[in-house]
Amino acid sequence: FPVLVCIRFPAPFLQGLIPWWFLWFCRVRAGDSGWLPWRARGRRCTLPAWPSPRATAACPRSASNPRTGVRLRFICLEHASRLGRFPMERICSLSDQMLCSTARNPSGRPRDKLDKSYEFNSHLTISFSETSGGIPHCFPQFGPGPMQQHGFARNVNWSITDSEVTEGDPTVTLELKDDSYSRSMWDFSFQALYKVVLHSTSLSTTLKIINTDDKPFSFTSALHTYFSASIAGVSVKGLKGSKTLNKDPDPKNPLEGKEERDEVTFPGFVDCVYLGAPSELTLDNGLGDKIVISNTNWSDAVLWNPHLQMEACYKDFVCVENAKRLKQYNWVQKNLGWQSRKLNLSEANGLRTVQCGEYVVKGPFYVSANVNMCHSPMYFNL
Numbered sequence: 001f002p003v004l005v006c007i008r009f010p011a012p013f014l015q016g017l018i019p020w021w022f023l024w025f026c027r028v029r030a031g032d033s034g035w036l037p038w039r040a041r042g043r044r045c046t047l048p049a050w051p052s053p054r055a056t057a058a059c060p061r062s063a064s065n066p067r068t069g070v071r072l073r074f075i076c077l078e079h080a081s082r083l084g085r086f087p088m089e090r091i092c093s094l095s096d097q098m099l100c101s102t103a104r105n106p107s108g109r110p111r112d113k114l115d116k117s118y119e120f121n122s123h124l125t126i127s128f129s130e131t132s133g134g135i136p137h138c139f140p141q142f143g144p145g146p147m148q149q150h151g152f153a154r155n156v157n158w159s160i161t162d163s164e165v166t167e168g169d170p171t172v173t174l175e176l177k178d179d180s181y182s183r184s185m186w187d188f189s190f191q192a193l194y195k196v197v198l199h200s201t202s203l204s205t206t207l208k209i210i211n212t213d214d215k216p217f218s219f220t221s222a223l224h225t226y227f228s229a230s231i232a233g234v235s236v237k238g239l240k241g242s243k244t245l246n247k248d249p250d251p252k253n254p255l256e257g258k259e260e261r262d263e264v265t266f267p268g269f270v271d272c273v274y275l276g277a278p279s280e281l282t283l284d285n286g287l288g289d290k291i292v293i294s295n296t297n298w299s300d301a302v303l304w305n306p307h308l309q310m311e312a313c314y315k316d317f318v319c320v321e322n323a324k325r326l327k328q329y330n331w332v333q334k335n336l337g338w339q340s341r342k343l344n345l346s347e348a349n350g351l352r353t354v355q356c357g358e359y360v361v362k363g364p365f366y367v368s369a370n371v372n373m374c375h376s377p378m379y380f381n382l
């Protein structure tokens with residue numbers, strides 16, 4: 001009975017009467033958070049505030065995936081409160097199908113070292129190798145290359161350094177620093193800062209790479225943006241005249257060329273790097289949305305759709321990626337940095353990205369990064 005009271009009638013006054021550990025216990029039993037590792041580590045973390053009725057209405061706690069029929073649970077409100085001032089109502093109002101979840105990383109090992117199965121919210125199991133989506137970070141290598149494809153930044157835990165509201169827009173900054181895992185592949189000391197701002201109808205992201213080593217280093221990078229789409233109707237405008245490195249058929253020996261088309265379409269497999277791409281591209285996602293992708297300092301772009309290599313879902317998404325110097329490395333001296341300034345995605349009806357794998361989840365903003373909160377590994381998606 002007390003468990004039910006906690007979950008179903010979480011009136012604020014109740015929280016004041018019930019000890020924090022009892023509320024924690026209720027939530028664990030309910031499977032609401034799935035995994036609260038600070039307890040296991042002997043740490044106590046402030047319990048999240050209960051969602052306000054307004055927020056609850058704006059962001060349903062579960063929804064069925066129209067494609068698979070799988071019922072998904074949303075726990076974004078808990079994340080909102082853990083982020084302190086981060087107003088999740090605002091984020092939720094951007095979509096009713098946004099997934100924000102914790103995931104379980106029992107061993108604390110980097111994701112690429114985990115077994116195939118990864119637990120989401122203790123209700124969903126997704127297969128890592130088949131899962132793509134959101135805006136993974138390709139750093140310090142946009143593959144292929146000497147280290148793992150697209151580098152290690154998308155596989156490891158980032159931490160939240162700041163969350164605030166800037167001129168009414170929720171903003172969160174994530175940080176990644178070198179550790180023994182990154183040094184085993186790339187022996188440099190660095191700091192990467194990733195700032196995400198949710199404007200009312202657009203998303204902007206800034207990636208900053210700072211060399212904290214004694215020696216200069218070089219890197220290549222990309223923000224691997226997945227958009228949901230109806231691939232037969234997709235076109236990208238703005239690339240005419242750019243130099244191309246076509247990774248089809250051999251990604252390790254891309255063919256040099258020049259884009260002659262006003263609109264690039266996706267009739268089959270596409271994997272192409274555009275060198276010196278313009279600072280603004282327009283994506284028609286084939287679903288009735290025109291998405292403007294503008295940037296500063298991302299010198300290159302990548303278009304990718306796997307076609308039959310991902311038969312189950314290739315029709316539902318397209319990647320239009322901002323990238324940095326994919327032919328020539330970027331040298332960064334000690335204490336100096338490179339900043340991408342802005343990847344600004346905007347369009348009238350909101351954005352969608354797709355997660356492709358065992359489950360397909362569509363939502364307007366699906367920014368994924370592993371973050372550390374309360375010294376526990378969590379998987380955070382906006």
Ligand SMILES: O=P(O)(O)OC[C@H]1O[C@@H](O)[C@H](O)[C@@H](O)[C@@H]1O
Pocket residue numbers: 132149150224247251271272302304319321
């Ligand atoms: O499967 P991954 O590692 O996420 O990469 C997906 C694709 O990402 C694109 O950016 C690359 O150009 C492709 O070559 C690659 O296949």
